[in-house]
């Protein structure tokens with residue numbers, strides 16, 4: 370009986386012997402000091418983490434990982450996301466395991482350093498052991514110091530981050546602006562940002578994003594992140610710019626301040642001097658003076674001089690008024706800045722993409738239509754960066770596609786509502802090339818309106834363009850409609866002769 374009790378107790382003790390526990394529960398995946406197996410080498414693990422954490426982790430790594438514990442997730446990711454199985458060991462058993470691993474670790478140091486004297490144990494000098502003891506305790510001391518130090522750094526970083534997110538002062542914004550626009554030199558030889566990123570509205574083409582463009586894209590991040598991106602941009606184009614010379618932390622912070630400050634107001638416009646208006650007023654005054662002198666004051670003796678001045682200025686004024694009046698409502702040359710720097714030249718000319726690929730309805734319907742984001746994505750899910758704009762513009766397509774928010778293209782051609790125009794009639798039936806009406810659009814980096822779209826423009830072309838009767842399905846189907854066809858007179862029939870210039874054809 371006693372014997373039985375004794376063995377029973379013994380065996381239950383044997384169960385908690387940490388070496389055996391380790392062999393039974395852990396050794397399949399872990400070694401101590403013999404390198405990684407399925408799981409990491411556990412040598413020194415008791416110093417890497419505090420005990421509480423280790424207990425929780427060993428009991429259930431899965432819980433720790435799914436609760437998002439940073440350290441646990443890090444290890445899990447490092448080990449190819451293989452999870453350690455949970456154990457049902459008691460806290461005491463786990464503690465003894467941790468101690469065991471720790472002890473083994475210390476033993477390892479001793480074994481390694483004392484190997485040469487192993488054959489002759491008695492010759493192990495006490496002083497060597499003493500030294501090792503001292504060294505071990507020193508290591509422990511340094512490690513606690515290191516841990517404290519790391520905590521301090523975390524605190525400082527936290528503080529820094531908070532102060533970074535605090536309100537930015539006008540002084541800082543101004544500095545950033547000066548750096549960005551080249552009015553204040555960079556510490557290192559960094560190229561001036563404004564040479565590529567304009568800070569004023571411009572109406573010519575700049576392939577690079579404007580300062581406002583980048584500010585907008587980065588504005589959903591806090592100042593700290595934004596500042597980090599400015600020092601360490603992801604785009605290849607910017608990496609190239611900062612290849613040889615780096616921005617300092619301060620500089621990137623000031624630039625961040627500046628960029629944040631323009632997110633809302635956008636770019637300013639250069640004050641335009643209305644040269645034409647000033648010229649017009651000067652000419653008016655000139656005319657008035659010479660007219661006044663001619664009739665009343667007669668200071669200039671040569672009458673012909675005054676008469677000539679009056680005549681020339683009158684012609685100028687009259688002409689200006691007529692030209693301006695005629696252009697009311699017309700917008701030839703209209704070239705709005707579009708939300709994406711889309712270039713017909715790059716797509717049509719350089720990459721030989723057919724108009725119909727994108728404007729896929731003019732062949733058969735009234736509206737030509739601007740392509741939807743889906744059309745762009747046909748290609749741009751693979752083509753992720755362009756030669757001129759890098760990833761910046763193409764990213765906008767991706768964003769529009771992801772957010773299901775259509776790109777807000779600005780419509781360029783706008784006939785008044787009372788005019789009816791059909792692409793099908795002109796392109797399919799009339800066999801007129803797109804370029805006849807839209808100009809060399811395949812040469813345009815920014816799309817602009819080529820023709821005036823005035824009534825005169827339509828009517829004139831109808832008088833000059835011959836109807837294409839031959840090999841034209843439209844006409845072979847409706848032969849009876851046209852006398853000219855019945856009579857076989859199919860040469861020199863211009864569009865106006867078949868009624869294209871009837872008021873009702875163009876006006877509802």
Ligand code: HEC
Nearest residue numbers: 394395398407408409414427430444445448451452453456
């Ligand atoms: C089936 C294999 C397996 C078993 C059995 C196993 N582990 Fe693990 N262990 C892993 C893997 C894989 C990781 C790393 C991935 C993770 O976080 O789950 C790990 C990670 C660890 C870590 C963190 C190590 C580090 O360097 O950060 C400790 C500590 C640990 N295990 C202790 C134990 C103990 C103690 C036992 C026995 C009670 C045990 N493990 C049993 C597979 C296992």
Ligand code: HEC
Nearest residue numbers: 560561562565577583599602603604606607610759760761
């Ligand atoms: C040589 C022209 C050039 C100069 C000079 C230049 N940039 Fe850029 N920058 C670009 C282009 C092009 C892009 C867009 C590239 C892309 O997204 O692929 C860009 C993009 C950026 C971006 C967005 C980067 C990202 O990863 O989202 C930031 C921020 C930026 N520039 C800041 C600056 C600052 C600050 C300066 C001045 C120190 C500067 N740039 C000078 C051409 C330039």
Ligand code: HEC
Nearest residue numbers: 711716717722723724727778779780781782803807810816
């Ligand atoms: C890769 C697609 C694509 C191709 C190919 C393409 N376009 Fe476009 N086109 C667009 C987009 C996008 C817009 C709107 C943005 C703009 O105005 O630049 C547009 C605008 C236009 C406009 C102005 C529309 C308005 O707002 O009034 C005309 C006209 C036009 N395209 C004609 C053509 C012609 C002609 C061709 C062939 C020579 C052609 N396009 C080829 C995509 C394309």
Ligand code: HEC
Nearest residue numbers: 709710711720722740744745748755756757758759762763
């Ligand atoms: C049939 C394929 C195709 C379609 C459709 C297409 N693209 Fe492109 N796109 C290209 C190719 C090819 C390039 C040239 C890439 C390069 O520069 O190497 C390009 C380049 C670009 C660029 C960068 C230009 C540069 O050089 O930096 C932008 C911006 C762009 N496309 C916008 C659009 C938009 C917006 C649409 C939809 C209206 C669209 N694309 C539809 C093929 C396509």
Ligand code: HEC
Nearest residue numbers: 724728731736737738782783784790795796801802803806
């Ligand atoms: C006979 C002249 C003419 C020809 C040829 C012509 N267009 Fe147009 N296009 C116009 C006029 C006029 C408008 C303005 C229509 C409006 O505002 O209702 C226009 C508008 C457009 C628009 C603006 C979008 C819209 O629906 O209003 C696009 C895109 C376009 N044309 C593409 C093309 C393409 C592509 C071709 C060749 C396949 C072509 N056009 C041939 C005269 C022409």
Ligand code: HEC
Nearest residue numbers: 789790798799805827830831834836864867868869874875
């Ligand atoms: C480049 C020359 C050209 C221009 C510019 C042009 N047209 Fe036409 N148009 C034609 C031709 C050619 C036909 C005859 C097509 C056919 O065979 O029915 C035609 C036919 C028409 C018809 C159909 C007449 C019928 O018999 O049904 C209408 C309507 C029309 N045009 C309206 C316009 C309007 C509106 C404009 C200006 C916004 C315009 N066109 C500009 C060449 C032109």
Ligand code: HEC
Nearest residue numbers: 698785788822823824827828869870871872873874875876
């Ligand atoms: C080939 C097509 C076409 C025919 C035929 C045509 N028009 Fe027009 N008409 C237009 C276009 C395009 C405009 C708009 C352009 C503009 O604002 O100048 C216009 C504008 C007008 C306007 C408004 C002018 C303004 O300044 O807003 C009047 C009025 C008008 N047409 C009357 C007529 C009368 C009357 C006839 C018959 C004799 C006629 N149109 C035949 C195409 C046509």
